[in-house]
Amino acid sequence: MYSRNQASKLTQEFWTVFGAYMKPVPSADGGRVNWQNYRTGVRHLYFRMQADRSRASISIEIQHPDPLLGELYFEQLQALRPLFQNELGESWVWLSAPSNETSISEYSVRKELEGVNVLNREHWPRIISFLKPRMIALDGFWSQAKYGFEGLC
Template sequence: MYSKEEAKKIRLQFWEQFGKRCEIHPLLRERRKKWMLHRTKIPGVALRFEADRTDAKVILELSQRNEDKRLKAFEIMQNYKVILEDGFADALIWEFFHEREDSGQEVARIYNVLPGVNIFRQNQWLDIFNFFIENMVRLEENFLQIRDILKEELDNYQ
């Protein structure tokens, strides 16, 4: 078991090493901005990485505070499920309700998971990094195909 300070240090090292891996990965070398993340051009829609003691996730998160608008965004995404899941070996996990541990905020999530990995095991970092890169590239590309439609429909939603 790690102290709070030790765990924080390991997490920091993990994300620093991930950044270095992104700099040299062939899929990312030519990109000016490595990841879209919060720059989706749609308020309340973000892409996220998450890793903990049990798994790693690549997430498309809907965090609109208005529950009706979040439900509408989730429904729109479901209409384009075939596009969002294109290229993934297994179906993405669709979770309408998730409470974020860090903030308690209610969000909806669409994600892919790599089970059985632990951020505190350095010998698993490369597997997590490769999972993150391959799956986030795919999720970003698929999201970009429907982004304008989602933005327009949410802008028109009252």
């Protein structure tokens, strides 16, 4: 068992290592990008990577305080689904939750890797091998898709 401090330190160390693997990779547009904290340029639309004691995941998340705009963002993302699937080359789970207890609309498109533990250094290569190509592909998708969201912001 790990103390809270040890778990936090190992998790932080994992993301530092992941950042080092990703640092030399340019964005689809050729520029530098902070892969761990990817900026979509669209408020309330995020690319998220997570790793915990049982899984790793990567997702596009829409968390909009206006339920109608959240739904509109998700509909726009769904309209771009063929481009998404072409760029990613695999199926992801598309989830919609029009409102939650905080009255924020939450929608997501996600892919998970089960059976890995970020606190186990031996799992880090599997987690990195899962996240890295998908994050690069999401960037490739976003370099084309972001223009579909310009009028919605």
